[in-house]
Amino acid sequence: MAILLKSTMTTWKAVLFLLASGQGLLLSFALIVKGLRNQRPNLFLGLILYIISLELLNAWGMQVRYHHSPDAFPFWTLQSYLVLPPSIWFFTQFRTIPGFLFRRRYWWAYAPAVVEMLVQVGRTLYGRTTGQHLPPLLENPIWFFCTEILPILGTAAAVGWLGYQLTTIAPEKRGRFLSIRPFVKHYVFFGFLLILTVLWTAGVIIDLPIFSGIELLLTLFLFAYGYLGYADSSYFDLRVAPKQKPAEKPSFAHFDDNQQWNRLNRAFEQDALHTQSRLTLEEVADRLQLPTRYISYLINTFHQSNFNHFVNALRVEAVIRKLNDPAEQHKTLLALALEAGFNSKSSFNQTFRAHTGQPPSYYLPKPNKSVGHL
Template structure:
């Protein structure tokens, strides 16, 4: 029984670490929100790997590698906060100076490695850093409260998402509902168990290990099967509904012009199309074009453009005159710049992969 549990911990933590690495790499290259989701899963995967180490008494082995020193709960509050901002706030940008929020975690890891190295090299019988009240407060208690605050903010943004969609007469599909709330509920559950174990000293960590094992297996499978699952839609910016700086524009007329340049002029076929390009074409301020898309279409610029591109691909798939072209050729003609991007966007908009869509169509 114990051996089986140790194997499950090791496999789930390994899968979680691989997924976190993939998300971090992807986040550094394109979708920045994936970077912070990767950091969140990294901390949780290391927690489960640490549970494996204690299960098999790896920590007490003289040849053990102190991987547990790489873990810092201080990574969680800023990562949850920035993930929530990037997936729920239109136009939100992560700034270089925001990396300073991760400085405490870096300091903690360096101090833990220094403490461990000194103890091993000198053989001195040093107390655990957690025995120090100040260290325990900063590295154990503050991350719990910080993560709770970040989740409260995240939850409010998700409620705002529901209200904004309702205001624009949009229905939230079951698939999107699961994508939005599964991660939030998972983080909320783990934080509650975490707080109960540390603050109330309840014997709940066995339950936390089970939750982490099952969730990392599930997230790992989903991440490999559908990488776009973790790319959540940004919320429409409805705060600017009074548009005080655009009072002289007729929204209905300008929205018709916007849709015309996309539907009739196929502006979406430009692979690197930006909101500035569209604004220049319409001779309108870029901020006003963003306002129209956010409030009148209940989406952001990227999803707005990709919607037309997906429609164009589907339209050509149903056209016998286009059957001699490959799916990739149709995607590139529609404005997509890579096969991977097309696959992710297509599944996000239709709920199924392009290959599955073709099978159903046939």
């Protein structure tokens, strides 16, 4: 009975490995094609998924002893862990550094992985052609270090860089309203990679028996998360604004910064200046009888942003506030946007997503979505 139960568990595990790896490969190829066309970050996400999918397919092959079949297709030779560090690194660069450009010379980062795969394919073809049994490459300490240890170190560095970049995301840059979904979206992927790196290190370097219990769970999780990214290309947007240089205070020593900042806030809160379409810095300065450069300094110092970002944040807040006001439920999103000071549908949608990380429809009242869509 115990033997039958163990055999059944092994069979089910092999089936789940095969299904998960198949889904992951399909998704990775879709992301790679999407990335090659116009969304380059998806290319590197696809490469990450591709390596993990082949790893799970390799686990399936070991479960069913596929590798020992003379007619087996040697898919395991088309995998290299050396793909992971540069893929995570470039994915981070695209998603956290505005205006990052991928140059052709960066492809050289994948040269070690290509060399490893070519060597493995060549050895496999030579062994099958001559019938000779070649010793495993991993028995060579230099090869083991280059293909097993270096990828772990490189992945740890890339994941660390992703974590560091995430610390530059300031809540103020996304507006004053925070929801749990953008937070999860930004940090779960990093958490997954961090856990995967730690477990990978424990399995290879410390030689702990951890792969059988966690490989399926972590890989299926990544497939599910990757599918979200493919279904919504903006899902992985880590909206990090460019780092600004510290503002230098203009030579207006006779002004009290706290007092003038309170005046500025009252002007917007009481008179709703932000609801004026195409409001300019000069108009605000003229109303408060303050120099334009000093107002820019105040916003940069107290709000850590520029004038446009400050005004748009107030407008987005006004729309969200009205979406939850029963007295405003009869109005469309476009009407609310125009009342808040936006001058067009496209600028409203773009600005709203930039500040909140979500489309306007996400903030519609859940019980009664009576507000019209754009």
